[in-house]
Amino acid sequence: MTNDTSRANGAELVRFDKVTKRFGEVTVLDELDFSVATNKHVTLIGPSGSGKTTILRLLMTLLKPDEGTITVDGDLLTHEEKNGKLVRAGERHTREVRKKIGMVFQQFNLFPNMKVQRNVMEAPVHVLGLDKDEAAQRAKDLIELVGLTEHLDKYPSQLSGGQQQRVAIARALAMRPQVLLLDEVTSALDPELVAGVLDVLSDIAHSTDITMICVTHEMSFARDISDRVLMFDKGKIVESGSPEKIFSDPEHDRTREFLSTVL
Structure with missing residues (x-):
């Protein structure tokens, strides 16, 4: 699976410039500078409350930054230029840029009244304007990719x-996003179901060119799929490096302390 609009491998796809996000008196992200290159898989680790999921929610525009800017494939996400000035983006502008982003949440949030195939094809038809036959075929291909062909005509409750x-x-993949966000996608699952979902994501990571930003406490999965791992604490990046470096030879005391609790 390729993304026709994706830039050359290694080009910057996502960029946070001095992004700050506060909730009341609490600063969750503190002037964060952060970027992800096209076709790369970046995993964010760190304790709960360190700002990891906030990054994903900002990219989905479920939250807006208090300061700083976010760029996706060269386009500002929550701001736009008007008359030479940077202003808050209108909904139309934000919606267009957000089409480049897909997200898989902790909760599945499937439409309970729609069968599996229709759940997958609904957004491409209504958001992208895709022809129903083309959307149906895309859905079938992706359902096969995740190993559920025999469940095409079942409802989520089944x-x-x-x-x-x-x-x-x-x-999420049916929208052909340039970047896929994964937010603790196994945290709501019974332990015996976790491996199957992680295997599917690992196959996607290794067999497609989609960019991934992943928040997870599954460290073996992070080690397997990541090109880069970022350790967060108190809204800042404490340490960044290859999975081999972070998991085998971390430099920062806070990284070592955190990994000792999860490995």
């Missing part, structure tokens, strides 16, 4: 949690 999460992954 599937296990792990199967529902795989449908959610197919649904």
